[in-house]
Amino acid sequence: MNNNKTTSIVLGIMCMALTIGICIQIRTVNSYSTIKTGQNYDQNNLRAEVLKYKEKYENKIEQIEKIDKDLEKKIEQATNDNENLEDAQNQIKEGNKLIGLTEVTGEGVIITLTDSKLDATTALDPSSLVVHDMDVYYIVNELKNAGAEAISVNGQRIITTSAIECGGNIITINGEKIGSPFEIKAIGLPENLANLNRTGGYLEAMRKSSVGAELKKSNDITIPKYTGIINYKYAKSIE
Amino acid sequence: MVMISILIGCLLGAIIGINVPTISYTYSSYLAIAVIAALDSVFGGIASVINKKFDIKIFISGFFGNAILAILLTILGQKLNVDIYLAAIVVFVWRMFTNLGIIRRYYVEKWTENFKKSKQQEKIKEEKT
Numbered sequence: 135m136n137n138n139k140t141t142s143i144v145l146g147i148m149c150m151a152l153t154i155g156i157c158i159q160i161r162t163v164n165s166y167s168t169i170k171t172g173q174n175y176d177q178n179n180l181r182a183e184v185l186k187y188k189e190k191y192e193n194k195i196e197q198i199e200k201i202d203k204d205l206e207k208k209i210e211q212a213t214n215d216n217e218n219l220e221d222a223q224n225q226i227k228e229g230n231k232l233i234g235l236t237e238v239t240g241e242g243v244i245i246t247l248t249d250s251k252l253d254a255t256t257a258l259d260p261s262s263l264v265v266h267d268m269d270v271y272y273i274v275n276e277l278k279n280a281g282a283e284a285i286s287v288n289g290q291r292i293i294t295t296s297a298i299e300c301g302g303n304i305i306t307i308n309g310e311k312i313g314s315p316f317e318i319k320a321i322g323l324p325e326n327l328a329n330l331n332r333t334g335g336y337l338e339a340m341r342k343s344s345v346g347a348e349l350k351k352s353n354d355i356t357i358p359k360y361t362g363i364i365n366y367k368y369a370k371s372i373e
Numbered sequence: 374m375v376m377i378s379i380l381i382g383c384l385l386g387a388i389i390g391i392n393v394p395t396i397s398y399t400y401s402s403y404l405a406i407a408v409i410a411a412l413d414s415v416f417g418g419i420a421s422v423i424n425k426k427f428d429i430k431i432f433i434s435g436f437f438g439n440a441i442l443a444i445l446l447t448i449l450g451q452k453l454n455v456d457i458y459l460a461a462i463v464v465f466v467w468r469m470f471t472n473l474g475i476i477r478r479y480y481v482e483k484w485t486e487n488f489k490k491s492k493q494q495e496k497i498k499e500e501k502t
Contacts, residue, residue, distance in 0.1 A: 138374060138375075139374075140429065141375065141422060141427055141429065142374050142375045142377070142378035142379075143378060144429055144432065144433065145375055145378055145379055145382070145415070145418055145419070145422070145432075146378035146379060146381055146382035147382060148382070148411070148414070148415055148418065148432075148433075148436055149378075149379045149382035149383050149386060149415055150382040150383070150385050150386035150389070151386065151411065151436075152383075152386065152408065152411045152412060152415055153382070153383045153385075153386025153387050153390055154386045154389050154390040154393065155390070155404060155407060155408040155411060156386075156390065156408055157386070157387055157389075157390025157391055157393075158390055158393060158395060158396060158404065159401060159404050159405055159408055161390075161391070161395050162395040162396055162397075162398065162401045162404070163401060165395055182398070182402075185398045186398060186399055189397055189398055189399060
């Protein structure tokens with residue numbers, strides 16, 4: 135009887151471990167396969183490879199963020215006692231804010247551009263139904279003209295070296311691919327920025343060609359920092 | 374007794390497994406092969422309980438040993454660019470079917486015997502009346 139008891143307990147524990155493993159596995163696979171799994175063996179392998187690289191990339195970005203935080207802490211520690219250095223540190227902070235290396239928050243507007251829902255095969259000019267790089271470019275320019283202090287498109291911060299390029303059915307900003315819907319966030323005086331929505335303005339022209347263009351004022355907008363590297367090779371400062 | 378504990382274990386495992394954080398995709402292929410190995414061990418354990426040859430030491434060592442060996446083989450296969458895990462899966466699933474066959478035979482025989490006994494009892498009752 136005693137032997138029977140231990141047997142059943144051990145079997146129960148093993149079954150528990152087994153079901154834990156199965157559940158974790160099912161959830162892991164479910165969370166990663168948002169796209170339908172292909173029938174093709176090669177396709178699945180390629181997909182797994184891409185997922186692995188994506189994971190590595192995300193891990194690397196996390197590491198970079200950690201190192202950045204460490205650096206900030208070190209700088210703070212080093213400048214704690216010295217007043218002159220404190221000034222320098224404030225200057226660095228201010229400079230980083232200006233060139234887009236820090237996250238900023240404030241009031242402003244959010245513009246959402248979406249490709250038209252109309253069937254492209256029935257349209258006279260299918261090209262007019264999608265959001266183009268020039269649309270985004272023009273809107274960003276108008277936002278700057280209206281006094282926007284910080285702008286981001288789908289989480290990509292627009293800085294001095296940012297280029298908005300066409301990349302086929304997507305748009306490339308800062309070398310990163312982004313696609314519709316485009317969410318353009320801008321921080322500035324909301325009343326000024328909302329002038330983009332004026333009659334005869336660019337957003338209305340987009341809406342006329344049945345492309346979705348919405349403008350929303352918001353009191354709390356957070357714009358992420360620029361995550362790439364700013365490299366000045368040829369421009370030298372004049373002493 | 375054994376079946377009840379297995380059921381309770383499965384239920385507890387499912388509850389814990391749903392609430393535990395997921396692992397990264399890189400290791401999911403290793404977990405998959407370990408799960409198959411563990412499944413094989415559990416079926417083997419149930420079959421040996423039925424055969425009355427159950428030994429806890431052999432069962433536990435088989436449970437962990439098979440899983441670890443399967444994971445190591447998978448890693449080796451990835452390094453050599455040979456899908457060794459396919460061979461491991463074939464062996465495990467084959468053994469699973471063998472063990473399942475033992476379990477199934479045992480219960481089918483038990484039920485048919487019970488059925489025969491009840492029929493005989495009914496016949497005796499009829500003769501008495």
